[in-house]
Amino acid sequence: MFQIEFDNDKVVGIDLGTTNSLVAWMDLTSPEVMPLVPSIVSVSPSGEIIVGDLARQELIDHPDRTIYSVKRLMGRGIADVQDELKLFPFRIADDSESIIRVQLGERTFTPPEISAFILRQLKQNAEGALGMPVTKAVITVPAYFNDAQRQATRDAGRIAGLEVLRLVNEPTAAALAYGLDKRREGIIAVYDLGGGTFDISILKLHDGIFEVLATNGDTHLGGDDIDNRLLHIALEDLQSEWGEDLSHIGEAVQTLRQEVIRAKESLSFLPGAHIDFTWHGKSYHREITRELFENLIKDIVDRTLGPCRNCMKDAGVTPEQIDEVVLVGGSTRIPMVRGAVEVLFRAKPHTELNPDEVVALGAAVQAGILSGTVENQLLLDVTPLSLGIEISGGVVSKIIHRNSTIPASASETFTTGVDGQTNVLIHVVQGERELAKDCRSLLRFDLKDIAPMPAGMPRIEVRFLIDANGILNVTARDARTGKEQSIDVTPSYGLTLEQTEAMIDAGYEHADEDLQAAQVALARVDADGILLAIDKAKRNDAWLELTDAEREVIHDAIRQLQTVYHGDDHDAIRDKIDVLNDVTHNLAENMMNTAVGGALKGTKV
């Protein structure tokens, strides 16, 4: 038998954003992007998952079943998010430990599972537009994301049924989208202020090579923080004007939040805006001038400048040496942000591309590089944080420094401290501080089954490799025998390999269940159609022309269909529809001249 092979594995580029997510791909020579999907997920009382624009309304109708800005929780532990919990209506389940679980209605989900719902929606949108299955993707992450946050993003992709070919840093993707390679040589800065994260990257361009010199940022700084400032003012006003504290009423807060976002967006092109809010017959109105707004957000904008200066220092460049500045992220529409960037870099920033779309467009270019359709372009990215191991006294010994080009590696040799010791425990951290407790705990691993020897004799060589996704891989071997050393890795945050696998499997199971339920529902629709048509036919003269035996056969077939109708076997329902169709053939013939006959014919499946 012939098997025709054709190239149908289109690699898509996905911007999995805090506020909005987008999917894009290379169409011949230029990237195509689909309309954005708000990163909002809701679980309906019947268990249906609602994503995007439809979920936005759920934010008001069912705030306890709906979540936004889940990216803020990716790869984080319960202790990390205490500050966020004061500002965001995340309902964290009680059984959260090293991985957070979010309560949505009756069920709980991990942040990667919730992100996977968004990714699945994007996957479906792309499949619909492309008319082919999509299984491979490049997903962007903030450049300043640590290892756990990157792993969580990759897990989300896998749970959504996507092979994640590469995680790309958002600012780097934006540089690709701008096609700044047309400038053969030069230094560019990418300033990316999104909904929840801030990144600054400085790149050197050279004949299609985009070499990142340094990156810096803050993974908890963005437009969300600005919204919260405005929201806080409005809630305080309501407290003093109405004497009511609405801050704990989800529906009120979410309505007000959408209203302040609208006001914030107007303030980018108008000198003033107002917040209007009606609640149980009372109404609230507040004017916000741009001056007030700028006073309110000044420190948020200022918080982006420190990382910019540090980044220039690490890259070894002065503002004068920077040829171009690119703005990314919705928050860069704010005039005050643009002004601050212009003053700092002494250059007028690029704003030609839609700041909401530019990252997805760049992800599509990277997808093109990986699938070989885009040639002569290459990204050389860096790791944003230093990698270290904890040594005696809780001190960190750095083994891979921040801003090292990835993939990057280091080897360290470990030995035992006690005679006959058979395992060595190693703690790996990420960060710039001197003490392990001040850095981000990444993972602990156990070198086990070391042959018992006098202390200091074993020599276990451990190789740390930060791959092109910015994710750490650890392998170990016995330096004497060259044999692979068994190693037990426990991530400090996030899912273990087993948990991820289980979720991927659950994803498939649910996919099967979902498909099954849809097929049953469709079969029942067809059954309803034929039963209704026969009911009508019984009032037609043609019914009376049948013999008693013929009518009995039809009644029997109806009873058979009714028996299987409420089961979950769609094939059985289809079989009985076919039987009923066959035995009513004569009836339909007799009714050829009537409208009902047409309806009967129409139910043939």
Next chain:
Amino acid sequence: MDYFEFLDLPRNLAIDGKDLEKRFYALSRQLHPDLHSRKSPAEREQAEESTAVLNDAYRTLREPIARAEYLLKLEGFDIGEQTTKDVPPELLEEVFELNMALEEADVEQLESARQRFEGMRIELDSELEQAFARWDATRDREALTGVRGLLNRRKYITNLINKAHVPD
């Protein structure tokens, strides 16, 4: 294969930065995992591994101090254990004065100390340059012994420069 061999360079202490960068870019265009993503898992892993070595090599060789330390190690010199705890005799007086200034948090004294140390480092760097040239021209191991001494002094002085601030 050592980093010099990987980049097809002689084991020299002085390296032309532009030439090194050109080699780095050219090899990146051959080895980088992005250009091998449609190959077998084994080939992809190989691309990650060899690009990691390339990146590590470039990072080490482009910085003169890191490059010299690496070369000394290749040539069998033990560099890590030359302790910087013992004050070099010619610096005894300087270090004493620095400690006084630190104790008194004397900003002016500290600033002038820092400038003196930075001057010393510049002198050391030009001595290092000469020692580098001597090794490159003669492959005389005596030159490396000299380099090692200079590196240790440089490390000591760098520590002093970092110390010469009023603590935050």
